[in-house]
Amino acid sequence: MEIxxxxxxxxxxxxxxxxxxxNEYNSIHKPVERMKxxxxxxxxxxxxxxxxxxxxxxxxxxxxxxxxxxxxxxFAPWVDFEKLMRQNRIPLFSLESRTxxxxxDFLGFTLQYEMSYTNIINMLELSGIPILSKDRCDGxxxxxxxxxxxxxxxxxxxxxxxxxxxxxxxxxxxxxxxYKNLKENGKKREKFLEQVARIPGVYVPSLYDVSYNxxxxxxxxxxxxxxxxDKVRKRVIRNLEEIYYPTKFIVPYLNIIHDRAMLExxxxxxxxxxxxxxxxxxxxxxEKSVGRLAKLAKDIVEQTGxxxxxxxxxxxxxxxxxxxxxxxxxDEFRDCHVGLSLPSLRIDAFSLQLAEKVQEIKKTGLxxxxxxxxxxLRDVINKGVTEEDLMSSVRDAFLCGWNSVKLYFxxxxxxxxxxxxxxxxxxxxxxxxxYKSVKGTARGLRVNxxxxxxxxxxxxxxxxxxxxxxxxxxxxxQLLKSLLKSKNIFxxxxxxxxxxxxxxxxxxxxxxxxxxxxxxxxxxxxxxxDDIFSFDKWMDAFKEAGISPEFYANRERKLDESFxxxxxxxxxxxxxxxxxxxxSKKGITTPDCRFDRCHACGIxxxxxxxxxxxxxxxxxx
Amino acid sequence: xxxxxxxxxxxxxxxxxHLDMMRAFERAFxxxxxxxxxxxxxxxxxxxxxxxxxxxxxxxxSEYVDVEFYEDIPVQxxxxxxxxxxxxGLKALKASDFEGKFAxxxxxxxxxxxxxxxxxxxxxIEAAVKELVNKKEINMEKVTKKGIKKVNIAxxxxxxxxxxxxxxxxxxxxxxxxxxxxxxxxxxxxxxxxIHLSEELIxxxxxxxxxxxxxxxxxxxxx
Numbered sequence: 001m002e003i004x005x006x007x008x009x010x011x012x013x014x015x016x017x018x019x020x021x022x023n024e025y026n027s028i029h030k031p032v033e034r035m036k037x038x039x040x041x042x043x044x045x046x047x048x049x050x051x052x053x054x055x056x057x058x059x060x061x062x063x064x065x066x067x068x069x070x071x072x073x074x075f076a077p078w079v080d081f082e083k084l085m086r087q088n089r090i091p092l093f094s095l096e097s098r099t100x101x102x103x104x105d106f107l108g109f110t111l112q113y114e115m116s117y118t119n120i121i122n123m124l125e126l127s128g129i130p131i132l133s134k135d136r137c138d139g140x141x142x143x144x145x146x147x148x149x150x151x152x153x154x155x156x157x158x159x160x161x162x163x164x165x166x167x168x169x170x171x172x173x174x175x176x177x178x179y180k181n182l183k184e185n186g187k188k189r190e191k192f193l194e195q196v197a198r199i200p201g202v203y204v205p206s207l208y209d210v211s212y213n214x215x216x217x218x219x220x221x222x223x224x225x226x227x228x229x230d231k232v233r234k235r236v237i238r239n240l241e242e243i244y245y246p247t248k249f250i251v252p253y254l255n256i257i258h259d260r261a262m263l264e265x266x267x268x269x270x271x272x273x274x275x276x277x278x279x280x281x282x283x284x285x286x287e288k289s290v291g292r293l294a295k296l297a298k299d300i301v302e303q304t305g306x307x308x309x310x311x312x313x314x315x316x317x318x319x320x321x322x323x324x325x326x327x328x329x330x331d332e333f334r335d336c337h338v339g340l341s342l343p344s345l346r347i348d349a350f351s352l353q354l355a356e357k358v359q360e361i362k363k364t365g366l367x368x369x370x371x372x373x374x375x376x377l378r379d380v381i382n383k384g385v386t387e388e389d390l391m392s393s394v395r396d397a398f399l400c401g402w403n404s405v406k407l408y409f410x411x412x413x414x415x416x417x418x419x420x421x422x423x424x425x426x427x428x429x430x431x432x433x434x435y436k437s438v439k440g441t442a443r444g445l446r447v448n449x450x451x452x453x454x455x456x457x458x459x460x461x462x463x464x465x466x467x468x469x470x471x472x473x474x475x476x477x478q479l480l481k482s483l484l485k486s487k488n489i490f491x492x493x494x495x496x497x498x499x500x501x502x503x504x505x506x507x508x509x510x511x512x513x514x515x516x517x518x519x520x521x522x523x524x525x526x527x528x529x530d531d532i533f534s535f536d537k538w539m540d541a542f543k544e545a546g547i548s549p550e551f552y553a554n555r556e557r558k559l560d561e562s563f564x565x566x567x568x569x570x571x572x573x574x575x576x577x578x579x580x581x582x583x584s585k586k587g588i589t590t591p592d593c594r595f596d597r598c599h600a601c602g603i604x605x606x607x608x609x610x611x612x613x614x615x616x617x618x619x620x621x
Numbered sequence: 622x623x624x625x626x627x628x629x630x631x632x633x634x635x636x637x638x639h640l641d642m643m644r645a646f647e648r649a650f651x652x653x654x655x656x657x658x659x660x661x662x663x664x665x666x667x668x669x670x671x672x673x674x675x676x677x678x679x680x681x682x683s684e685y686v687d688v689e690f691y692e693d694i695p696v697q698x699x700x701x702x703x704x705x706x707x708x709x710g711l712k713a714l715k716a717s718d719f720e721g722k723f724a725x726x727x728x729x730x731x732x733x734x735x736x737x738x739x740x741x742x743x744x745x746i747e748a749a750v751k752e753l754v755n756k757k758e759i760n761m762e763k764v765t766k767k768g769i770k771k772v773n774i775a776x777x778x779x780x781x782x783x784x785x786x787x788x789x790x791x792x793x794x795x796x797x798x799x800x801x802x803x804x805x806x807x808x809x810x811x812x813x814x815x816i817h818l819s820e821e822l823i824x825x826x827x828x829x830x831x832x833x834x835x836x837x838x839x840x841x842x843x844x
Contacts, residue, residue, distance in 0.1 A: 017636040253641040305648030
């Protein structure tokens with residue numbers, strides 16, 4: 001085969017050739033010619049990033065459970081490999097069978113972050129597939145996309161044939177079945193798109209018209225035909241306990257970002273942090289039982305040989321039986337030296353015993369996320385954490401022997417003033433003082449302070465808020481830097497220009513398609529990578545398209561404005577978001593509904609309700 | 622229980638780095654439920670010691686790993702279980718107790734089979750090799766972490782045989798320095814030969830056939 005020969009001659013010329021060879025332990029090989037449906041699961045970033053994503057792993061193994069379906073993987077080739085591909089006119093191919101992507105039935109992209117959008121266009125171009133949905137015809141693969149960014153699908157409307165909104169385990173099989181059915185009956189592309197749009201959770205942007213107001217805001221997004229839904233409601237797996245979960249995960253050779261077994265313990269989060277999109281769109285909370293998780297963990301370690309199991313969820317300490325689970329797992333894995341990592345721990349629930357339990361096997365880093373520097377601002381964002389919580393947890397950690405902690409904050413949150421920035425510095429200094437009081441010296445201590453810039457997200461109480469301008473981002477970062485004087489404190493921050501672009505696309509509309517196309521033409525890709533990101537090219541693209549990025553990033557929305565993402569029903573009511581917004585302005589917090597009363601977020605509407613834990617509790621009395 | 626395992630690193634895994642391969646072994650041992658002994662201390666590591674790293678892109682039929690188990694297991698059982706859990710391209714060939722044998726860190730030579738692209742008369746290459754091997758000094762540039770360094774590779778070449786492959790083409794069998802003290806890559810030898818010939822020789826494939834400890838004129842393989 002031509003591609004095999006080419007790889008043999010060129011792989012030693014590129015960095016990390018292992019990115020392109022596939023054939024890892026547990027990767028799946030099937031005879032392509034005997035398959036009815038051939039799907040490429042595409043991740044618009046390099047192998048090490050894409051292979052760290054749980055969603056793509058679940059779908060890979062789930063789809064391959066189907067006898068006549070073959071799902072393969074493809075990642076964005078790094079720039080050196082891309083250059084060689086272009087020079088030699090080698091089309092982008094799948095990792096397993098090395099089949100050119102244009103020969104597939106479907107290409108499914110994971111939308112994990114906005115700054116990967118140019119990579120999607122680049123991957124389509126490298127595949128020889130028309131980048132615009134309207135230019136594709138029978139014989140071209142269908143380009144699908146899903147993942148968190150699909151909750152505002154509009155900026156990608158020109159490129160993606162259809163989006164899958166919400167949890168995909170069920171809907172992806174419905175799509176595959178429909179495709180098999182129509183393919184057997186010789187139905188055309190257009191027909192398939194019209195039919196697939198009727199599957200709940202599927203959004204076909206080309207079947208909708210958008211009209212705009214004079215001020216540039218959205219007037220309406222309406223379906224062009226009858227039978228196409230007015231709003232696309234997200235899909236939710238009702239019973240997480242019984243849903244498919246893989247155990248024979250692919251074991252990469254390369255040291256990927258999250259090189260460990262991932263055990264998903266629950267979905268959803270009802271803490272209600274007002275900046276957090278995941279906390280809104282992944283509702284309701286659904287847990288897996290300790291029994292099932294213990295069995296899964298054992299099977300995964302047996303079949304992958306991983307030396308570390310990581311509990312995956314939005315907020316590990318909110319798992320109701322965390323202590324029991326960690327005890328079972330540490331006992332199970334003690335002899336074979338498998339470590340347990342507990343990411344996303346909340347400081348208030350972090351207990352000394354749990355820390356010690358985990359530490360017994362392997363020491364992992366500790367990250368605390370107070371998010372904001374003062375109690376006032378933490379109340380505004382509904383981050384129910386106090387300074388006392390943080391200090392007592394940090395003290396516990398130091399007593400347990402840790403000497404390095406990471407503190408994570410956001411700058412530019414609504415209502416933030418310089419006082420809040422000073423609060424961040426004060427908190428960091430207090431952590432140093434706690435260490436000194438425990439150890440008598442600051443020697444050996446490392447406090448990493450990390451800030452990102454607040455990006456207002458769709459379907460959050462802050463969806464109406466402006467992002468602070470780039471110059472102001474810079475000023476606040478510099479202010480914080482000047483305040484962090486201790487030699488035990490290390491400060492790093494996220495490039496404000498990237499956050500600005502994220503803010504544009506996270507709440508953008510389909511007019512931005514032109515900007516994406518122009519940015520790609522100018523050579524933008526891997527925008528999330530500092531050494532490749534070119535802000536100037538992006539600004540040129542906006543200028544050429546005649547589109548103001550500030551309109552999207554820095555504008556405060558009117559309360560009655562229609563939003564492009566409201567074509568999606570994420571299960572969260574606008575009225576709830578507005579109420580949360582008002583409370584935030586007054587600094588009033590909203591407790592977690594699992595331990596309080598129902599705050600009527602709207603999620604019970606989905607699928608007849610009955611699966612929201614908080615609601616069930618009320619019903620049971 | 623201490624065991625030295627000889628294994629091959631074949632085509633499907635020739636692009637994976639030494640570090641990646643070490644990780645692949647650790648995971649295969651765990652899948653095989655073989656009782657790996659771990660080091661004590663803050664971050665315990667499995668007691669695995671490998672023979673000198675193989676360059677990326679090179680295959681080998683003679684790699685070695687020393688391993689310690691905390692329980693005794695029959696050697697055949699170890700090989701069977703390990704091979705059922707290794708990824709395609711890595712295969713354990715034989716094993717035995719390494720007590721009393723020289724340490725893998727003492728390895729100082731390797732035998733490579735290097736096949737060249739193109740059609741050269743055997744005599745032409747043979748003559749060039751002979752001239753090269755007879756030189757007292759062959760100064761080559763070596764890229765190190767600290768920058769480019771000049772190295773005399775002449776003392777690192779022990780023996781080069783020129784052969785014709787069945788079906789044509791030149792095969793060079795070279796015994797050269799390898800290991801911790803000093804080492805030279807087969808690529809470097811071909812480069813030196815190219816410079817000597819004023820003609821760029823292209824390497825088609827490199828395979829490591831064996832590793833040795835050469836001491837007082839005797840070559841001993843690790844197993």
